[in-house]
Amino acid sequence: MVDLKIHTNAGEGRENGFHAAVMRILLTDRTTRRNIVWATDDYEDCGELYRAECPITMDLLTGENAKLIQPRTTKTKSDRMSRTKGRAEVFTPAWMCNEQNNLIDAAWFGRPDVFNFSTNKGWKTNSAVISFEDKRGRRWKDYVDAKRLEITCGEAPYLTSRYDMVTGNPIEIRDRIGLLDRKLRVVSENAKDESEWLKWTFRAYESIYGFEYQGDSLLLARENLLYTFVEHMQNQWNRAPQPSELKRVASVISWNVWQMDGLSFAVPFGKTDVQGDEHATGSRDNIEKKEVYCKIRDWRSRKTLQYRTLVERK
Numbered sequence: 001m002v003d004l005k006i007h008t009n010a011g012e013g014r015e016n017g018f019h020a021a022v023m024r025i026l027l028t029d030r031t032t033r034r035n036i037v038w039a040t041d042d043y044e045d046c047g048e049l050y051r052a053e054c055p056i057t058m059d060l061l062t063g064e065n066a067k068l069i070q071p072r073t074t075k076t077k078s079d080r081m082s083r084t085k086g087r088a089e090v091f092t093p094a095w096m097c098n099e100q101n102n103l104i105d106a107a108w109f110g111r112p113d114v115f116n117f118s119t120n121k122g123w124k125t126n127s128a129v130i131s132f133e134d135k136r137g138r139r140w141k142d143y144v145d146a147k148r149l150e151i152t153c154g155e156a157p158y159l160t161s162r163y164d165m166v167t168g169n170p171i172e173i174r175d176r177i178g179l180l181d182r183k184l185r186v187v188s189e190n191a192k193d194e195s196e197w198l199k200w201t202f203r204a205y206e207s208i209y210g211f212e213y214q215g216d217s218l219l220l221a222r223e224n225l226l227y228t229f230v231e232h233m234q235n236q237w238n239r240a241p242q243p244s245e246l247k248r249v250a251s252v253i254s255w256n257v258w259q260m261d262g263l264s265f266a267v268p269f270g271k272t273d274v275q276g277d278e279h280a281t282g283s284r285d286n287i288e289k290k291e292v293y294c295k296i297r298d299w300r301s302r303k304t305l306q307y308r309t310l311v312e313r314k
């Protein structure tokens, strides 16, 4: 069994919790089959291997570097400002994510305030079990399967709200407002036993998606989603996940929350050399650079496809 404490901040498990195999999965880029890359020059002072185009590897994140990647709330003001200028990095407060997620649910359920109702820059959780219509496409399992995407997700506050991205304050499981948090609440309220709970918890993870350019934020998003699983398992079944369960959920996360430039739909720094013309002489003049377009997975149809084909579809 893995020794996993419940951490407030993503990042702590790198130092003293996650199994190396799980971390390796969280660092995987499913499109390139290599590791995600830094895609930020914030760490260049740490050495050659921290340049933006370099892969983030386990050894760059362990030992004395275990705390190198930290959530935005713990970064210095000047680091935050430079990331805001460079990459439009401004994180949304939890109350605002909640109001927007409530609109999505109001459309799905056909009624407002299903999980909570907004107060002035806050919310109050409804404690009654969420009710579903007994109608095709509107049952609890349909809600869990409904696909949701957070574009340019940063640390993924619209997907899971373990802590408020602006204040850094932790949020109790019952009061969380992320799109995944809501699905997990529904699973916990409806699954009749542990095996049904596990099946639908995995399906909840398979239905939520996010993409992000910067490798450090992407890793934090992935860790937040993994910790969410650990916390729900503890809360619901009073046990830590088995390594196989952690690896399975990490694998889904590494597919569904991926590194992409949202303007080109390609992997950052992922260009490959291709021969420019078919009568090429082999000279470097004929070499063109081609984007490596990101792949995503549709778990229900068991298909892998390029993200751009969804967006560019007429």
Ligand SMILES: C[S@@+](CC[C@H](N)C(=O)[O-])C[C@H]1O[C@@H](n2cnc3c(N)ncnc32)[C@H](O)[C@@H]1O
Residues within 6 Å of the ligand: 087, 088, 089, 090, 091, 092, 150, 151, 152, 153, 154, 155, 156, 157, 158, 165, 211, 212, 213, 214, 217, 260, 261, 262, 263
């Ligand atoms: C305004 S923040 C929003 C983060 C999060 N969704 C939130 O609401 O707190 C914008 C995020 O977009 C990312 N970003 C900026 N340009 C991007 C691009 N071309 N493709 C993908 N992500 C990008 C930044 O790295 C940053 O994390």
